[in-house]
Amino acid sequence: MFLLKYISLYECDLDGKISACVKYDKDRKAIQMKKIKRKKPKLKKVMTTCCWCGFHIGDNRELFGLGARKRPEIDISKYQGGVMPIRLATIDKTIWSIVPRFDSDACKDGKDIMFTLCSEACGEKLRDVLKYETELGKIIYSADSIGPLQ
Ligand SMILES: [Zn+2]
Secondary structure, eight states, X not given: OOOOOOEEEEEEOTTOSEEEEEEEOTTOOEEEEEEEEOOOOOHHHXXXXXXXXXXXXXXTSOOEEEEEEEOTTOOOGGGTTEEEXXXXXXXTEEEEEEEOOTTSHHHHTTOSEEEEXXXXXXXXXXXXXXXXXXXXXXXXXXXXXXXEOO
């Protein structure tokens, strides 16, 4: 039988900047802990990469977007005009989102957070997870329909 010697756990806070990598021995005792830096992708990369499947969407392909509203009490102003990691606790996945500037049309339209998607299929999957995501419930208030992204 295969014996798992080390189990590594990667922890990422909402900030996404510092992740801790903890190694456990077979008795589940933490033997090593080091902080690793999570690389923050550039805005352009997040805008051209499907947040769900990671597919790089070329210039000639259609982009889809999913807008979401944050909970009013959550302050995401430091991410304004940039990218923000969102941890989907129920599926153990961290995806990147775009936070439009507060004076942008998207924001006035009630979209505080935008997700880039390669297809409606990926959008459906993301929206399904968002619906059941209790961890995300701290941030997302509602997610609206999937449509073309300019
Ligand atoms: Zn996709």
